[in-house]
Amino acid sequence: MIYKKYRRLLILIFSGLLGLLSTITIPVRSHSLNLQALSNQSCSSASPCPQQNADAGALELARDGERRYNAGDLEAAAQLWQQAAESYEKIGDREGMTKSLINKSQALQDLGLYPKACKTLLQVFAIPNPNCSASQIEQLQKNLTQKPDSLTRTQAIGLQSLGDVLRRQGLLQKSQEILQLSLSSLPESPAKSAVLLSLGNTERALGNQIRDRWDYDLVTEIIDRKSVIDALAPYQKAFNYYQQAVNIASAPAIPKVQAQLNYFQLLRETQEWWNEQTNRRIASWKRFSEAKLIQRAQDFNSQLQSQLSQDAQTLQNQIPSQLATLTPNRAGIYAQINYAESLLHSNQTSEVESLLKNALQQARTLQDKRAETYALGYLGKFYRQQGELTQATQLTQQALMLSQEQNITGDAREITYLWQSQLGGLLRKQGNSKGAVAAYTAAFNTLQSLRSDLNANNQDVQFDFIQEVKPVYIELVDLLLKSNLSNEELNYLIVPNPNLNRQKAETKKAQDRLELARRVIESLQLAELDNFFQDPCSETTNVAVQIDNIDPSAAVIYPIVLPDRIEVILSLAGKPLQEVKIPIQESAVNETLDRLYDYLDNSSINNSARNIFSTSNPNPRELKENIETLLPIFAEVYNWLIKPFENQLNSNQIQNLVFVLNGRLQRVPIAALYDGQKYLIEKYSVALVPSLQLISPQKLQRQKLKVLAAGVSEQIKVQGEFFAALVNVPKELEQIKQTFPGSQKLLNQEFTAKTIQKNLQQNYPVVHLATHGLFSSNPQRNFIITGDGQSISIDELSNLLKETGTTVELLVLSACETATGDERAVLGLAGMAVRSGARSTLASLWPVGDTSTAVFMGEFYQHLKQPGTKQIEALRKAQLSLLESLKSNPTFPELKNLPPHPYYWAPYVLVGNWQ
Structure with a gap:
């Protein structure tokens, strides 16, 4: 089934607990601000305010919106707050309208409707024809920066909400800037706590992005230097903001406890990540009896774990008393579930059952169906961990039924897939493999229906997305490969593909x-x-x-x-x-x-x-x-x-x-x-x-083959770093020119982003770049060096290739390398082809000698020129040429009876269309 509403995304996936439970910042102060401000007017039955009836109608709509919101009926809440905003606008009450729009945007955020939430917030700042484009956000930021004193307290809160939206859309830097503007616009007040919380969440997302894109060597270096400071650097700002949010004595209970919960969870996740990384390196060093490296790694891990454990224990001592002070409402329910899930993850289960049962009771009292399904689902998770599988299954089924009921009138896919996959695991554990396949398949189908949403509009969760949903894919494959399901049973499982x-x-x-x-x-x-x-x-x-x-x-x-x-x-x-x-x-x-x-x-x-x-x-x-x-x-x-x-x-x-x-x-x-x-x-x-599914299978047209060949042979300094001279690059480019006379050669200063862009308009099916470059897990660190001392990022190169409208059949990255030990770096090569429109990419997994690269590339193009030779065959023949040369003339006599070492010839890989 394909859902019509495509903008309700996996709010639950932002952090390690699969959850909204750790990152949601329901601005209760925003809702109470709205109603409190409206109810504090100096009006009475004896001394009525002008247009009192109109005010009363708008106020009642706003209050109805809050009631619906707290009951989990988010669509109705958004509609009521929209009506309230329209009522306030009619009577000229700009402040009332602003507050209602901010509240409406929060309900839309909770539904995952981020573009609509963003447009709603731009109305707060009177942006004409709001579409939430980058230029509109930029203009709003520029206007407010020039007139910082013009912002009201309500508008500052609106900026905080806008910062949250931008974070959830993956615009992390812009979210940070908007939230900083919100913070500086607020006087010293309790409201600052919620903005600091939002800043902490944005810095946490930025930290995830930085840390998860570190390559193997960089992590190893941090461990070897025993640098706890560098290990925690990606999250230091998040830690600080969370702590500041907690330290505001007059802050409302909700943002304070949410900051504590997010801080606690981030500490736990950081502990786990570094423990895994350190142990992986210790295992490697043990193979080589590297006693000093092993000791340094153990010292580093001990120091880091001790510091994080101490901070986490301090928070754990504070959180229960803070939770006890919360008024039963939606945010309070999620806070309890958040804490319970964190305790579950660290196998501290003594408080978990009472926390979740209390959250469940409160959700039912408030008639908040979404909160109820979370409480039921996590209770199911708790009982599974306790080995009480029957009870766990019953609770998970209840949670799933409740989320599916909400799909009828709304869209709760971001909840549904959680309980579908949890049910699959429970059924498998009980030996019901057919039921497990069906449950995991349902989760897979739900995730597939969300795929375009995740891509299009909730980019900050995507790196975590693959970590969280990968088990669904792997479990389903595992079960399918073990299954003996009939054709009829299989046909009912996965959404059919008519082209299969x-x-x-x-x-x-x-x-x-x-x-x-x-x-x-x-x-x-x-x-x-x-x-x-x-x-x-x-x-x-x-x-x-x-x-x-x-x-x-x-x-x-x-x-x-x-x-x-x-x-x-x-x-x-x-x-x-x-x-x-x-x-x-x-x-x-x-x-x-x-x-x-x-x-x-x-x-x-x-x-x-x-x-x-x-x-x-x-x-x-x-x-x-x-x-x-x-x-x-x-x-x-x-x-x-x-x-x-x-x-x-x-x-x-x-x-x-x-x-x-x-x-x-x-x-x-x-x-x-x-x-x-x-x-x-x-x-x-x-x-x-x-x-x-990403392959365009057309064969390379040899009769029209010509190459745009660019390279850098001189030593060059880029951003303070020296890159060695590649003295054989001129020979490499000249070989290409001789092999394909229609080719264009750009060497050193001739090779710039502008000259590449200009020459690409001549329709070159092959682009060859002989220069220093790197491909890693970090797309921002995927770059090549040009002859004018600049670097072109993968995004910039992709745009250059796409802007000309030319289809690049083959992109050759000579002298570039993939980041050492980086398992995802090959994705950079694949992605280069996909994003740029190039059908395939040829590059190397590690740095190859300048001389052998020139020889290899000369062989590759000679074979590629031959009629009927596929790219994959040309690559093989070039590699075999190196192999045979090394067999005939081994580097050292000691190696003559051994196969040539793969380091000479094996790093070259063709990614994409091989025709």
């Missing part, structure tokens, strides 16, 4: 089960890519794409790491999907992949290939030991992904292997998988895709 190609009747059962699993994994890949860029960058084909429609000589391989096994799905043209199960624990898979990374590319490990090759005189003995250690690991991954399908690949004359990777597999150089005799690239061409 069905196989012959005799293979339909196996095909359907695997096809549904494949679709779920594809959906997860799309969600992760959208989430990476935090906007709807991936326009899918909206069909179930089959390899038959793209390349009959290719096989698509989907490795899925599950808790107790690896499942690998194989897609061959004209054949039903096939699967194999590798019985290995997820922890063992991750340990193997971490070992591979440690020996190959971990800069904190002395004997990693990266560090050995970076020295001026590599030690041949160390190189020999390194490759001898790596080969068995590459062989183990080969045995997982390729060996089970060797016969099928051979009998079907497969030439190209296309991998859809997730998690830590994304940083594996797949071409270097080893069968004991040969590398994978010696048998097949290899490419990566984020999803088949």
Whole structure:
């Protein structure tokens, strides 16, 4: 079912507790301000005010709005406050109208209708034809900054509400600026506490964005330096604002306790994150007996955990007494649920049941159905944790039914999917696998219906989104792959895709089960890519794409790491999907992949290939030991992904292997998988895709091929950092020019953003950039260096490529690298293609020598020029050329009996269309 209202988003996902419960700032002071201010007029029956009847009518509408709001009827509350605003406007009461509009915007925010909430708030400031565009927000900010004394207290509160809306739309910097303006416009008063709370929430979102985009090396450096200050730096402003909100003695109870709750939860989440990161590095250093590094990491973690635990305990001592003072209302109910969930998460369950039962009773007294479904659902979660599965199931079903009832008149999908997935987990735990599949499928369908909403309009939650919803996808895939459901049962599960190609009747059962699993994994890949860029960058084909429609000589391989096994799905043209199960624990898979990374590319490990090759005189003995250690690991991954399908690949004359990777597999150089005799690239061409649904399968038109080739060969300084000279870049560009005479060459000062933009108008299907650059989990840190000493971000480059209207078939990023150890960095390469309109990207996973890069690129373009040669084949032939050269002329005699080290030739990856 597709819902008509697309702007009600996952308010519940902003923070780790899945929740609105940690971030919602229901401005009760805003509602009470409205009614209190209106009721304090010096009017009586003996001395009536002018237009008293009109005032009374508007006041009654406002009070009805508050009653409806507190009962959870948000649509009705918004309508009543709109009517109140119109009534006040008719009688010329600007203040009454302003307060009613602010209240209306809060109800709209709670519904997830952020554009409408934003437009409503712009009416408060008399913005004509409000559309909440960036220019309107900018103009409003400029006007108010020039006249800060012109703001009334009510308008300052309106600014706070606007800051909340902007945060929920992902405009974090603008939210911060608007909230600062609100704070500076308020006199010293209790109202400041709520603004400080909102500022804390915005800084928390900014902190999440910063921390989650740190690459492996940066986190390792912080641990190695034992820098607690740097570890907490992303959240220090949030900590400070929350503490300031609490310290305002005259502040109302609600914003104060909400600040304490958010602070408490942020401390707990930060503890968990750093504990996981530190233990991961300790595990790596133990492999190499790095005693000093291990001790430093343990000292760092002990110091950090002690500090955070002490702060959390202080808050935990304060929160219960604060909760006890709250008046039973919507905000108070959510505060209790928030605290209960935080305690549940940290296995402190003694107070949880009474907190949730009290919240449930209050919700029923207020007839607040939304609050009631939350209280029921989290009670179900509590009983599940206690092992009382029957009671947990009953409560979860009640919560789900209540949320589904609200979907009839409104939209409670952001609640519904929570209880659908929780029910799935409970049914699975009780052995009801069919019921569990149905419940998880319902959650999956609900999330799919929300996908465009999340992309379009609630961007601050997206990074957390993938962390929170990924278990729904993985659990469903796990169950589907284990299931023996009939065709009829399967057909009722997932919203049907009318373009789904069905196989012959005799293979339909196996095909359907695997096809549904494949679709779920594809959906997860799309969600992760959208989430990476935090906007709807991936326009899918909206069909179930089959390899038959793209390349009959290719096989698509989907490795899925599950808790107790690896499942690998194989897609061959004209054949039903096939699967194999590798019985290995997820922890063992991750340990193997971490070992591979440690020996190959971990800069904190002395004997990693990266560090050995970076020295001026590599030690041949160390190189020999390194490759001898790596080969068995590459062989183990080969045995997982390729060996089970060797016969099928051979009998079907497969030439190209296309991998859809997730998690830590994304940083594996797949071409270097080893069968004991040969590398994978010696048998097949290899490419990566984020999803088949993003592939435009057209082949490169060789007769029109010309390249826009730009590069930087000189040492260059950008923002205080020196980038080494790439002395072979002129040779690299000249080779391209000779191979494709119609090409354009831009070297050093000729290579600027403007010259790229100008030349792109000449319709170059291939763009080659030979310069320093980086791709990481942080789109803002994805950049390339131009010859005028500037950097072009991924967004700027994408815009340059799109503005010309030219379709770039292939974007080659020579000398650029992906961030060390960054599992999501390959998404940067995929996203570069998707966002820019380029159909594929060729880049490297780690820095490659300048000389070998020039040789490799020359080989690549020579092969690409040949009629009928696909990009994937040209890449393979160029890599094989390096391999054969190294076999004939090994770097050291000690290596002559070993396969050439993958560090020389394996980092090059083709992401996207491989044709």
